[in-house]
Amino acid sequence: MSRLSQKHLLGIKNINREDIELIFETAASFKEVINRPIKKVPSLRDITIANVFFENSTRTKLSFELAEKRLSADVVNFSSSNSSVKKGETLLDTVNNILAMKVDMVVMRHSSPGAPHFLAKHIDANIVNAGDGTHEHPTQALLDTFSIYQRHGSLEGLKVAIIGDILHSRVALSNIFALKKLGAEVMVCGPNTLLPKYISSLDIKVELDVRKALQWCDVANVLRIQLERQHIKYFPSLREYSLYYGINKKLLDSLDKQITIMHPGPINRGVELNSDVADSDHAIILEQVENGVAVRMAVLYLLAGVQ
Amino acid sequence: MSRLSQKHLLGIKNINREDIELIFETAASFKEVINRPIKKVPSLRDITIANVFFENSTRTKLSFELAEKRLSADVVNFSSSNSSVKKGETLLDTVNNILAMKVDMVVMRHSSPGAPHFLAKHIDANIVNAGDGTHEHPTQALLDTFSIYQRHGSLEGLKVAIIGDILHSRVALSNIFALKKLGAEVMVCGPNTLLPKYISSLDIKVELDVRKALQWCDVANVLRIQLERQHIKYFPSLREYSLYYGINKKLLDSLDKQITIMHPGPINRGVELNSDVADSDHAIILEQVENGVAVRMAVLYLLAGVQ
Amino acid sequence: MSRLSQKHLLGIKNINREDIELIFETAASFKEVINRPIKKVPSLRDITIANVFFENSTRTKLSFELAEKRLSADVVNFSSSNSSVKKGETLLDTVNNILAMKVDMVVMRHSSPGAPHFLAKHIDANIVNAGDGTHEHPTQALLDTFSIYQRHGSLEGLKVAIIGDILHSRVALSNIFALKKLGAEVMVCGPNTLLPKYISSLDIKVELDVRKALQWCDVANVLRIQLERQHIKYFPSLREYSLYYGINKKLLDSLDKQITIMHPGPINRGVELNSDVADSDHAIILEQVENGVAVRMAVLYLLAGVQ
Incomplete structure (x- = not known):
């Protein structure tokens, strides 16, 4: 089973061309999957993914959610609008709490450039940056x-x-x-x-x-x-x-x-x-x-x- | 397998009596299903349904969502309150975007009479009108x-x-x-x-x-x-x-x-x-x-x- | 299969020590489950649980939702913020409506002390109090x-x-x-x-x-x-x-x-x-x-x- 050479997808700046080409090759296969009558594969059946969106983003979130469901992952959604973030909790505490519930991957949208990079230094799960301000997406x-x-x-x-x-x-x-x-x-x-x-x-x-x-x-x-x-x-x-x-x-x-x-x-x-x-x-x-x-x-x- | 004589359920005005009676007959069977200990059937296991609600409607949405889950469909929810609709996107663009993610059916609530009829003319998925203003439901x-x-x-x-x-x-x-x-x-x-x-x-x-x-x-x-x-x-x-x-x-x-x-x-x-x-x-x-x-x-x- | 000696978990005041110890013993087993690569058990596969939150509570809700999904239950979420509650519906009507959709268990957060106790007297489903004001949690x-x-x-x-x-x-x-x-x-x-x-x-x-x-x-x-x-x-x-x-x-x-x-x-x-x-x-x-x-x-x- 092929893997990326890095643990997180934080930005394009630090990803190498081989990884991008591996993603393209794999995406081409998955594109065939989602155009079949049976659009699901069992690949991530035992993986729980948290979509942690500190900013609204209907499209990107919907796209990730469909991707996750078609990989048969378990999905939980956390949005900051009605959450403990408002109560003054730190980003690291919020995400550590979500991880303590045994979540494997975190897809995160945040308004601050560098927020996912900060997290990646401190937590163990795989992080996918779904947009950090106007920095990377x-x-x-x-x-x-x-x-x-x-x-x-x-x-x-x-x-x-x-x-x-x-x-x-x-x-x-x-x-x-x-x-x-x-x-x-x-x-x-x-x-x-x-x-x-x-x-x-x-x-x-x-x-x-x-x-x-x-x-x-x-x-x-x-x-x-x-x-x-x-x-x-x-x-x-x-x-x-x-x-x-x-x-x-x-x-x-x-x-x-x-x-x-x-x-x-x-x-x-x-x-x-x-x-x-x-x-x-x-x-x-x-x-x-x-x-x-x-x-x-x-x-x-x-x-x-x-x- | 029985089917309706039309592709969408936009209103009652243009549905025929035979279709209504077929729906009643089928609903009577499903009512037995949801009163069993095992409330699910695998009928729509490979179908993705988007609930696209441009107006709030907790009950109708909950009822559709339970219906969809009991048919084993994959469900994605899109509500306009925190979405690109606010950013000035057209209805057709919004729905075409959702369909491009390979959604098979769209259940739509909209405040404008005729909104689902308009969509039905332009898109390929099955549309169920979940209320268009004070027009049809x-x-x-x-x-x-x-x-x-x-x-x-x-x-x-x-x-x-x-x-x-x-x-x-x-x-x-x-x-x-x-x-x-x-x-x-x-x-x-x-x-x-x-x-x-x-x-x-x-x-x-x-x-x-x-x-x-x-x-x-x-x-x-x-x-x-x-x-x-x-x-x-x-x-x-x-x-x-x-x-x-x-x-x-x-x-x-x-x-x-x-x-x-x-x-x-x-x-x-x-x-x-x-x-x-x-x-x-x-x-x-x-x-x-x-x-x-x-x-x-x-x-x-x-x-x-x-x- | 072990069971609690009561039908609802409304508070700790009226639960007995044996029930608490049974919960601890069972929780210890489930803690092993959620630390395995395969975090799910099929225990509640035919059960539908409604999370009915009349107050926001991201963490508690996320924790219940993960618990429910890992038990393979079907989950529907009802939150009062965009719902018929605002339209002046009574608590009992709201919950009876949800139950009429054939929901088996209700997890409820409410701002009024005693709200889940009131419900437990009037409805048939199992109720779990997820916090009633500053009373019990x-x-x-x-x-x-x-x-x-x-x-x-x-x-x-x-x-x-x-x-x-x-x-x-x-x-x-x-x-x-x-x-x-x-x-x-x-x-x-x-x-x-x-x-x-x-x-x-x-x-x-x-x-x-x-x-x-x-x-x-x-x-x-x-x-x-x-x-x-x-x-x-x-x-x-x-x-x-x-x-x-x-x-x-x-x-x-x-x-x-x-x-x-x-x-x-x-x-x-x-x-x-x-x-x-x-x-x-x-x-x-x-x-x-x-x-x-x-x-x-x-x-x-x-x-x-x-x-």
């Missing part, structure tokens, strides 16, 4: 690159542009790491106010003009405008953002090639993506969702039992 | 009529009065359709302000005097006063409503016959029903709840796999 | 005394001090009953304002000076300061409470013996317990959590089927 990056891999056969030399609100995205950084490890060329594109300062240290292309970015790339991963995270104004109005950075069919048709369009969801239709693109053959958005379950099955399966 | 109508059927042997020629807040009820319209299809005579009774305008188009009796309605009927389905839905005043006070439309033992004893009392729950005791009626032999309120699980098992079982 | 007392039993071999003649906020604790009273039934000597210690008036009727020691209490006892069960329950001030400040009643390593080192430290969680580190105590060998806090699942498995197992 490794399973999203794995499902994104797996989706590109399935569409294009290989990422080696492929040109991928990540477009939009890089600053508030929990998706961008992990994607950049994964794409580079797999040999892709990476560009980020967005208004200056939505590009984080760390970008210049990452050795990737930066482009302000979305038309030039699209002309350059083979794959465009279009991020959502996270209105709920914007306490101050980063651009004059949604209409203006859409005008300068929104991607529509007319824009795609003006290119001299066919590119693949991705989006981590949920889409703001008419803002960062028009429906004539989101629902077109260019887009692999729903494949990303489907691949999410398969990739998470692969990650959980390959981590289980690693000491 | 087909499984409630099926469990109500199934409860009458089990009590009275047949609905043909039976006189059924639906009493109370017809205007805000998600139960009334589906019940009227089901009762008429099964050959019952239907009357609605309530204060003029709580009768919707569409009533006159339905070819049913309308009565303002609850005493006359009770004198006329064999079965009285007493609806709850949905205080939480009344933004404006429809009657002077609860006390006055109770005085004119509340049903108590004294009123029932004054009739020259024994009638069956139903209520979709939760009861406002002392408002629309007095405890001396709700807890009497007249009432089949808890049988309705029990039948709810059996009827929902039947619906899910008979829809599964219909293309 | 029997499974907590059982897991606390079981933890002492496993550490010390016996409770006969053992000196146990319960320290801190006795007044707002849902743990104290059940613990006092359990400790006395098992032959322990009991003392409560805290500021006068946090000692309830009923204490004087219980034939236990009362001590205001925490140093004297620690000097006296073999085991100290340190309760948390329930800030969220304190609408008025019971002590000048957290800092002052910590100064006079907080337990730290220096204080423990000043004693001429080694004592066992317990805490029901979640800990306010630096208030009632310092980290140098909570994380020391004195403390059996995480064993209490682990034992919680085993004790709850034992209670559910031994109640199932008792008429």
Whole structure:
């Protein structure tokens, strides 16, 4: 039985290419499983997994929960909204309590960058980072690159542009790491106010003009405008953002090639993506969702039992 | 294996009598199952059902969830309160995302009339409407009529009065359709302000005097006063409503016959029903709840796999 | 198959010592089960258990849920926060509705003392009290005394001090009953304002000076300061409470013996317990959590089927 070379999936930064390729290979098998009439395998039948979400995340949680159930794991859900966290308990105490109930793996979403890394130093269970603030969201990056891999056969030399609100995205950084490890060329594109300062240290292309970015790339991963995270104004109005950075069919048709369009969801239709693109053959958005379950099955399966 | 003649259960309006009778027959078998020590059957073991509730509904959701688990289906729950719906995602995108995770059936509660009908046109899974606003709530109508059927042997020629807040009820319209299809005579009774305008188009009796309605009927389905839905005043006070439309033992004893009392729950005791009626032999309120699980098992079982 | 001599676990006050000892014996077996790679037993495979929580309680609920799943029971969760309770339904109607769906056992948390006792008089299912206000919390007392039993071999003649906020604790009273039934000597210690008036009727020691209490006892069960329950001030400040009643390593080192430290969680580190105590060998806090699942498995197992 294959295993990852590390005990936790905390981020893409410190995972090696062999592990990513093992995850892809395993995810491809599990994708076949979930497209069968019988969608379950007994692989993790004796494993209890706790989904510990300190921030709401319906989609990611649902995807993990389905992955866990299809692996036949026992699942318990812990969300901070109505919990002892409010009563002033420390993160370590909360998780140690859950582990004392004999939980084997912890899938954790937390608003603080580094929270799962902190835990990994102090506890014994396998930890999967389901997003730590705007830092890493490794399973999203794995499902994104797996989706590109399935569409294009290989990422080696492929040109991928990540477009939009890089600053508030929990998706961008992990994607950049994964794409580079797999040999892709990476560009980020967005208004200056939505590009984080760390970008210049990452050795990737930066482009302000979305038309030039699209002309350059083979794959465009279009991020959502996270209105709920914007306490101050980063651009004059949604209409203006859409005008300068929104991607529509007319824009795609003006290119001299066919590119693949991705989006981590949920889409703001008419803002960062028009429906004539989101629902077109260019887009692999729903494949990303489907691949999410398969990739998470692969990650959980390959981590289980690693000491 | 029997199947319904249609792929979805969106409402009672467009279901035929044969399908209703098939549901009743199947529900009667499942009622035996859930009264056995071993309450489960493996019928839907390879089916994943998503309960997608855009409005809170503890009872209906619990009843569906038990029905699903007793059919051995895999169950995932999605509620809009902490979800991407708040982030401005469209209904179609939300449901397509859930389906991309390889869900086979969707049980949906939504505040907008027609929401499940809209979905049914665009997606591939089987859809069960668990209430769309005050429009249809087909499984409630099926469990109500199934409860009458089990009590009275047949609905043909039976006189059924639906009493109370017809205007805000998600139960009334589906019940009227089901009762008429099964050959019952239907009357609605309530204060003029709580009768919707569409009533006159339905070819049913309308009565303002609850005493006359009770004198006329064999079965009285007493609806709850949905205080939480009344933004404006429809009657002077609860006390006055109770005085004119509340049903108590004294009123029932004054009739020259024994009638069956139903209520979709939760009861406002002392408002629309007095405890001396709700807890009497007249009432089949808890049988309705029990039948709810059996009827929902039947619906899910008979829809599964219909293309 | 062993059974308890009573149908419900409503409190420790009316349970006999033989039943407590049977629960301990069974919990010890189940503790072995949950430490095996295969943590499940098929014991309650045909039993449906409803967790009915009218108050939030993440830890207790998670512990019960894991216990139920490891016994292979079917589990449904009902919480009052988004439910018909808000719509004015009575407790009895709510629970009768849940039972009409053919639920076998009810685990209930309620804010009103006596709520589960009231239910037990009116309904047929087995009821486990998961906390009724500040009255009883029997499974907590059982897991606390079981933890002492496993550490010390016996409770006969053992000196146990319960320290801190006795007044707002849902743990104290059940613990006092359990400790006395098992032959322990009991003392409560805290500021006068946090000692309830009923204490004087219980034939236990009362001590205001925490140093004297620690000097006296073999085991100290340190309760948390329930800030969220304190609408008025019971002590000048957290800092002052910590100064006079907080337990730290220096204080423990000043004693001429080694004592066992317990805490029901979640800990306010630096208030009632310092980290140098909570994380020391004195403390059996995480064993209490682990034992919680085993004790709850034992209670559910031994109640199932008792008429």
